[in-house]
Amino acid sequence: MVFVKNWEDFEIAAENMYMANPQNCRYTMKYVHSKGHILLKMTDNVKCVQYKAENMPDLKKIEKITSNLVGHMASKE
Amino acid sequence: MVLLDNSNFILRLEKIANAAKKDSSFTLTFKRYDGHDKPVPRAGRPPLPKPETYMCLMRAQSKSQKISTVVRQEDVPTMMGMYSQFMKSKMDGLKRVKKVKSKAKATKG
Numbered sequence: 612m613v614f615v616k617n618w619e620d621f622e623i624a625a626e627n628m629y630m631a632n633p634q635n636c637r638y639t640m641k642y643v644h645s646k647g648h649i650l651l652k653m654t655d656n657v658k659c660v661q662y663k664a665e666n667m668p669d670l671k672k673i674e675k676i677t678s679n680l681v682g683h684m685a686s687k688e
Numbered sequence: 689m690v691l692l693d694n695s696n697f698i699l700r701l702e703k704i705a706n707a708a709k710k711d712s713s714f715t716l717t718f719k720r721y722d723g724h725d726k727p728v729p730r731a732g733r734p735p736l737p738k739p740e741t742y743m744c745l746m747r748a749q750s751k752s753q754k755i756s757t758v759v760r761q762e763d764v765p766t767m768m769g770m771y772s773q774f775m776k777s778k779m780d781g782l783k784r785v786k787k788v789k790s791k792a793k794a795t796k797g
Contacts, residue, residue: 633720642705643713647781667782674775677718678768684720684744685761 614661618669621662622676625653628660629680638680640673649673689747689754697746697757698770704750705778714750721745721758 615621629636632655641650649664651673664673692700701716708714722739729735744759759767 634722636720638718639715640717641713641715642708642779642781644709644781645711645713647783649779649782665783667784670775670779670782674772677771678764681718681744681746681759681768682764684718685742685759685764687741687761 614663618662618672621651621660622672624660625651625676626679628653628655628658629683631655633683638677640677689756692755692757694757694759694763694767695770697748697755698774700755701748701774702778704748704753704755705774708750712751714748717745717747717749719745719747 615624625638629638636653636655639650639652639654641652642648643650647665649669651662651664653660664670690700701714704714721743723743724736724739726736741761743761744764745756746759747754747756749755
């Protein structure tokens, strides 16, 4: 599966995918210290979007989207 | 798979992260969790009751070690606070980008 190059595109695509099918979506983050990158992935078992973060400023954005998603996951509806 | 409470999960996760630092990696998965531990019944059977509130299932994996935790709605702010602390301290291998000072500032100083 291809990586999304642009952070904004990934953020929108991942949130839309989650909103469309919250029950089957999972969000994964893999950190490889030796290579210095974080791989983000959002999939609903049909489609999949990925993003590769290599720079420090991305960490802040990842933090934001992660807490957004967890907020959505642990909610009333 | 070991199910831990939120703060113990972060503690174990830090250990896993330290162990994975040299030449390995770790993966975290976030998923919505409805509290059911049974499969969805077949068509024609009564469906599982709809949960009042959803939770978030967090799993971490490195090599053959697996841990998990369930985050309840009221615990989300504290958990995310701990988690962002964890990210800042353990996911520090990314490239640092030097901020480009604007020319106006440089000439002033």
